[in-house]
Amino acid sequence: MDAIGISTRQFGESSLSAFWGGVFNYPNAKFVHYSLEDKSNNLLYTSTANINEKDVVYQKIPQDVSNSFQYLHYEILDSEGNVLVEK
Numbered sequence: 842m843d844a845i846g847i848s849t850r851q852f853g854e855s856s857l858s859a860f861w862g863g864v865f866n867y868p869n870a871k872f873v874h875y876s877l878e879d880k881s882n883n884l885l886y887t888s889t890a891n892i893n894e895k896d897v898v899y900q901k902i903p904q905d906v907s908n909s910f911q912y913l914h915y916e917i918l919d920s921e922g923n924v925l926v927e928k
């Protein structure tokens with residue numbers, strides 16, 4: 842099963858927010874393109890993250906975006922940019 846999400850961790854007075862996940866069911870997957878939207882479906886942030894050799898994706902995101910997004914949309918892509926999965 843694939844798991845993709847956003848998490849924020851507190852470290853004393855500071856925090857770190859990241860887009861992360863495991864993409865295990867798609868052997869040809871190379872990238873995850875994702876977007877974060879607010880409750881009115883306004884685009885707050887978009888990026889593309891590489892999937893590493895252990896089938897894991899990780900990318901830091903701005904704290905202000907992490908605090909205000911409501912919806913995560915993503916596409917798992919192969920090396921040629923073809924969409925393998927869209928959620």
